Amino acid sequence: MADFDLMKELHVAAQTKIVMLVIDGLGGLPMEPGGPTELEAARTPNLDALAVESICGLSMPISPGVTPGSGPAHLALFGYDPTRYQIGRGVLEACGIGFPLGHSDVAARGNFCTVDEDGLIADRRAGRIPTERGVELCQLLRAIQLPGVETFVEPVRDYRFVLVLRGEGLSGGLSETDPQQLGVPPRQVEALIPEAQPTAELLNQWIAQAREILADQHPANMVLLRGPDKTPLLPSMAEVYGLKAAAIASYPMYRGVAKLVGMDVLETGETVEEEVETLKTHWAEYDFFFLHVKKTDSAGEDGDFARKVSAIEHVDQAVVPAITSLEPDVFIVTGDHSTPALLKSHSWHPVPTLLRSRYCRPDQVRTFGERACMGGGLGVFPATDLMPLAMANALRLTKFGA
């Protein structure tokens, strides 16, 4: 990871600006042997021109062979060792919807699901009920009372919600109830450490009451809880790098993780065009901008190679030139992880990355793609190295030692 002691010691003030454009799930694979990846197939004249002036490489989110979730993958991009700083799914979702989570609260991500008459899971997402229905169901669940703690049930999107317990003596260190398969019953919450026993019992009581309340709400007749935990204490990017940092992301989870590292989360819209407008509006106010693009990942998850190619081409046209025209001192284009359409999921493959600044040492990469970046000056490198490199290229680090 970025050596935070070194970063804290060496960072100096500057007027320079850094933009990190994260194209979610950017990396891919050929659909056929010998074929191009999504990025290689895409027509990306703006990214290619940028690559010529950049130092390029492939960034490794966690370690070789390890596929990251979105939370750890983003933490790594921001320089935080994702194996050291672990964020529960519930905390991420809560931050993403702007829920004011306290440091002693426990948050779980909830999914409405369908169980059959034997209580076995028939659909882990309750037929992907619409958001409006989720909102109504959350309203019903707010009737649940637990001894000694306050509860909050907040809709997120579709079949997803956040459950928060607030009170004295709550603990993380809890298992989740989603067995991630069909035809079996939901699990019980278990305490993974002894002091979490009372919290596990409270969550199980809450689930039992939810089951009763939802009994006649088929297909959303049960809930699954994922990643119940407290908020980890992360040093802020201001503390580590001395940066005033802002996040521009349409999708809740990415706003959540940005908030955890102390970024200001800017109001923006659903489209990349609106994200770019937000960037322009706030350009003068921040040193560092994280701009997140979601659609590439969604297309990869759906196994839709052509849609992922289009999404990349859209970023190349609608986002890249707009950012370049703002003349950031350091412009990074990367992804949080790969999402090859071939695999229909996140993967372990390292992610094409470029860093352009007046002071980068350009390599011989002439196009932005997986195979081209393999020969780049950054080689295959840990994603956590990106922020120290960004800081150096922004002339925001002083010399180490005499």
Add this chain to the structure above:
Amino acid sequence: MADFDLMKELHVAAQTKIVMLVIDGLGGLPMEPGGPTELEAARTPNLDALAVESICGLSMPISPGVTPGSGPAHLALFGYDPTRYQIGRGVLEACGIGFPLGHSDVAARGNFCTVDEDGLIADRRAGRIPTERGVELCQLLRAIQLPGVETFVEPVRDYRFVLVLRGEGLSGGLSETDPQQLGVPPRQVEALIPEAQPTAELLNQWIAQAREILADQHPANMVLLRGPDKTPLLPSMAEVYGLKAAAIASYPMYRGVAKLVGMDVLETGETVEEEVETLKTHWAEYDFFFLHVKKTDSAGEDGDFARKVSAIEHVDQAVVPAITSLEPDVFIVTGDHSTPALLKSHSWHPVPTLLRSRYCRPDQVRTFGERACMGGGLGVFPATDLMPLAMANALRLTKFGA
């Protein structure tokens, strides 16, 4: 860093010789987008021929994005983790002028400076007074008496001197007085750990007396103390690698750091030709030679691209063939860090490096330059890996495990 336990366990005796040629500040950047770096622009037929027979790469002094000072950068080349072994500026300067520093002494680097009538710093280097003037002023400062400790004031060069306190119970863990800006007063020395309080007070007394003595010596009417500390205890290269090692360097600081790792510092002259003569004279006596070239770095610091190119070409002609003709078993050419003329300072960029031996596995690099070395067999590698590689190629390491 080089794993010292492994090195100590595995090193074996051999008759082989290793030469490490350190071209200070070797790495560079293009002055114009698309242009060559200093090394790429230089005509270097001898280095290019060597690169063909070598394994090449880019060495990273500290970690990605971190710009090193000369001390830590050299420690890394010798295999010492520079974030673990930190050397104060005063200690480095004292060693460099051959001052016999004891392990309980505290040494500070001193700068003569100019303060105005309000005591605010007007010039941190006292108009860069000549060395002869510095010598006279040091003579004046030797009159200062401190209770219970002996003091030494030794001129270095220009406006710089070394202050050494010798006595019982002195401690490192002290702040420096140079605020590194103008228009503010010098700081007081502060104890960073409780046991350093008496030493801090002694240094502050010394500074107060120096101010009085220098009052009418404008522009050198005050002093700044930098990096006051004791000598760190470093294992010697003899202990770690079993090498009898010698340093050939004109410039004090490099002799200083070599001495700290237990090298014999050989008497030499000011020119690279004299350094080469020193190498030839002592060739039979040592297993390992560190030969240091300074002018490349000075040219980079001055922002003089053409002069740096010339300095590199001079090394190619006057140093490289002479070393090759001695037939070292391992010949390493590297730099301690990059000093791009574009930045006029040390930088974080990794450093072109080649290692030639009968047993290296040559790569496809055909010229010695930044972009060529990017594609070399060593890739981008930690500078602390060089010594284990040198030892292996000198057939001085036995097998690990059965």
